[in-house]
Amino acid sequence: MTMGTDPAAIALTVVEMARQGRFAEIEELFAPRLRALVGAEALRAAWAAEESRSGPVSTVGEPVSEPAGEQPVRVSVPVTCERGGLTVVMSVDRDGMLNGLRLAADTAPWKPPPYADPESFDEHDVTIGDGPLAVSGTMSLPRGAGPRPGVVLLGGGGPFDRDATAGANKPLKDLAWGLATRGIAVSRFDKVTHTHGGQVADMPGFTMADEYVPHAVAAVRLLRRQPGVDPARVFVLGHSMGGRAAPRVAAAETSVAGLVIMAGDTQPMHRAAVRVIRYLASLDPGPAMEAAVETFTRQAAMVADPGLSPSTPAEALLFGRPAAYWLDLRDDDPVATAAALDRPMFVLQGGRDYQVTVADDLPGWRAGLAHRPDVTIRVYDADDHLFFPGSGPSTPAGYEPAQHVDPAVVADIAEWLTTDAVKIA
Numbered sequence: 441m442t443m444g445t446d447p448a449a450i451a452l453t454v455v456e457m458a459r460q461g462r463f464a465e466i467e468e469l470f471a472p473r474l475r476a477l478v479g480a481e482a483l484r485a486a487w488a489a490e491e492s493r494s495g496p497v498s499t500v501g502e503p504v505s506e507p508a509g510e511q512p513v514r515v516s517v518p519v520t521c522e523r524g525g526l527t528v529v530m531s532v533d534r535d536g537m538l539n540g541l542r543l544a545a546d547t548a549p550w551k552p553p554p555y556a557d558p559e560s561f562d563e564h565d566v567t568i569g570d571g572p573l574a575v576s577g578t579m580s581l582p583r584g585a586g587p588r589p590g591v592v593l594l595g596g597g598g599p600f601d602r603d604a605t606a607g608a609n610k611p612l613k614d615l616a617w618g619l620a621t622r623g624i625a626v627s628r629f630d631k632v633t634h635t636h637g638g639q640v641a642d643m644p645g646f647t648m649a650d651e652y653v654p655h656a657v658a659a660v661r662l663l664r665r666q667p668g669v670d671p672a673r674v675f676v677l678g679h680s681m682g683g684r685a686a687p688r689v690a691a692a693e694t695s696v697a698g699l700v701i702m703a704g705d706t707q708p709m710h711r712a713a714v715r716v717i718r719y720l721a722s723l724d725p726g727p728a729m730e731a732a733v734e735t736f737t738r739q740a741a742m743v744a745d746p747g748l749s750p751s752t753p754a755e756a757l758l759f760g761r762p763a764a765y766w767l768d769l770r771d772d773d774p775v776a777t778a779a780a781l782d783r784p785m786f787v788l789q790g791g792r793d794y795q796v797t798v799a800d801d802l803p804g805w806r807a808g809l810a811h812r813p814d815v816t817i818r819v820y821d822a823d824d825h826l827f828f829p830g831s832g833p834s835t836p837a838g839y840e841p842a843q844h845v846d847p848a849v850v851a852d853i854a855e856w857l858t859t860d861a862v863k864i865a
Contacts, residue, residue, distance in 0.1 A: 445536035448503040451515040454538070455528050458487050459497050471537040472753075473641070473760025476739065478732075483541070485728040490543050495522030512539045512638045533638065545840065550603075550610045553844035555851075556617035568629040569658045573636055577629030577659065578602055579666060580620035586668030589675065589857045590625035591700065592659045594652060594689070596680030599633040604679070608842035611826045615677070618850035624857055627663045629655060644750065647768035652678075652685035657693045664695060673697050675857060678704060680796060680825065687777035698784040700853055703796040703825055706804030709769050710743040712796075713758050719794050723835055743770070775808035784814040786856045788849060790823035792834040816856065820846060 450469070457466050463480040470478075491497075501518035512533040519526050524545070531540035552558060561582045568577045582588060593612050595604045603610035616626040632655060633640055640646050656676060664671040675698050678686035683704025690696040705712060717736045721729035739758045742748065743766045752763040778785060787805045789798055798819060809815040820827065824834040829846045 445532075445534065447513040447515045447530075447532035447536075448505050450532050450536055450538075451503045451517050451528070451530050452500065454530060454541070455500055455517050455519060458483075458528070459500075463487070466538075466541075469536070469538050470541075471533060471539045472755035474539055474541065476735075476755045476757070476760045478541075479728075479735075481728040482732060485724075485726065486543055490526050490545070491521070493545070494524035494526060497521055512641075531637065539637070539641065544607060548608050548842055550605075550608055550613065551842070552617055553614050553847070553850075555621065555844075555847045556614070557621045558617065561617075561620035566627070566629075566662060568627075568662065569655050573632050573639065573654075575630045575632055575635045575655060576602070577627060578616070579663070580616045580626040580628075581666060581668065582620055582623045582625060584623075584668075587670035587673075588623050588625055588668055589673040589697075590627070590663045590666070590669045591619065591675045591677050591857060592656060592663055593626060593628040594656055594676065594678035594682030594686060595628075595631055596682055596703075598631075599637050600631050601634050602628040602630045606826075607840055609826070609828075609839065609844075611828075611845050612679070614845040615850060615853070618845070618847075619854055619857070622851075622854035622858070624854060625663060625666060625669045627659045629659055631655075644754075644762045645764045646762060647765050648681070648685060648772065649688060649768060652682065653689055653692050656685075656689040660689070660693050660696060671695070673857075675700060677702065677853070680705065684772070684774045687774050687781060688772075690781050690783060691777055696783065699778065699781075699786070700856070701778075701785060701787045701805070702827065702849075703790060703793055704774060704787065704801070704805070705796045706775055706801045708744075710740040710758055710766065712800065714740045715800065716795055720836070775804045778805075779808045779812075785809065785816070786853065787815065787817045788827070788853075789817075789819045790825060790827055791819050791821035792823060792830065792832075793825040794834050795825045818852065820849060822846070823849065 463484045467480040497519055499520045503515050503517045505513050505515045512531040515530050517528045527544045529542045530538055533539050561580050563578055563580050566577050566579055568575050603613040612628050616628050620626050660674055664674050676686050676689050676696050677700035679702040683701040686699045714736050717733050721733050742756050750763050754760050754762045789802045822829040823846050827845045827849045828843045
């Protein structure tokens with residue numbers, strides 16, 4: 441079958457291949473970085489899981505491509521099944537290769553959490569940063585006179601939008617609306633890897649610092665200039681990898697008043713990746729997961745190898761990220777960076793989190809910061825990695841139902857930003 445390099449045509453062909461079980465042929469269309477993450481068998485297992493949930497495919501809808509002019513092009517193909525539907529989301533580069541492929545179950549639209557009052561604040565879009573890597577963001581500004589504290593939100597690892605959208609859920613939007621309702625000005629923005637994924641993928645020297653620091657600093661400076669915002673009380677809140685990066689942001693921008701670190705990882709990331717994939721394999725044992733464990737273990741060993749150099753191919757490393765990214769992360773000590781800051785911090789951890797854990801990551805923050813009176817550390821026993829409350833062992837499926845960030849978490853962060861951090865300062 442001739443596809444050319446038209447992204448929409450390629451996306452439709454991939455869906456048809458999946459319907460026919462031709463997963464090895466789909467794998468041949470994977471760019472090296474995607475092939476380093478997933479193979480034909482893992483894709484077959486994911487497709488089978490969706491069919492078991494929604495039934496066989498009955499119709500395939502028209503593909504939707506976005507954004508125009510950006511590489512790779514994101515294409516979404518809606519698929520109707522006997523008992524529901526899903527959307528096949530692909531990133532197609534200029535050579536017609538797949539840089540990303542995701543099966544997203546159809547979900548209800550996001551609804552505001554009960555603790556948010558949209559009538560209590562105003563929102564407007566902004567541009568964060570300048571030049572070719574500028575991104576779009578949103579300011580949520582409470583109504584009424586200030587001065588009031590402000591906070592910049594940083595999402596986790598991956599090409600997330602400003603809301604950290606995952607299916608029906610938008611945890612950063614939950615936080616933004618919940619905090620704005622409580623009188624705190626909030627800035628959030630699309631990650632550079634979301635808006636300019638093709639450009640940064642072609643930058644071999646791209647690091648975690650490049651992924652977070654420039655835009656976070658720009659967002660802090662812009663938020664400090666907003667009417668009613670107290671420029672001496674603008675904080676940074678980071679979730680997951682954003683929490684790991686937050687101390688770097690504060691080190692780079694001295695005006696940052698303090699940090700909120702939600703599920704910030706301290707364990708070396710290549711080691712954590714192997715731990716997480718082994719946990720997932722224990723939930724869903726089989727050849728595909730065994731292969732994934734073997735691949736992750738091999739790639740993590742490459743990351744840890746003292747011989748790792750900038751010339752090591754990205755496809756040989758975890759998540760297809762370039763060697764420069766991993767060399768930077770190997771030298772990164774978020775706890776030491778945080779400990780060197782003379783600023784208050786609030787560290788939050790979900791007790792049910794299997795990605796960043798009470799056992800593997802929280803001890804780092806406790807050992808490095810617990811002696812400081814300006815640091816508050818709190819565990820929310822019922823919460824998972826996204827701070828969604830629940831019960832029993834956390835699994836990826838637990839993130840799928842429409843839900844919201846724990847109201848206690850939102851209330852505690854608001855209290856800390858408006859009262860506790862001020863007392864400490």
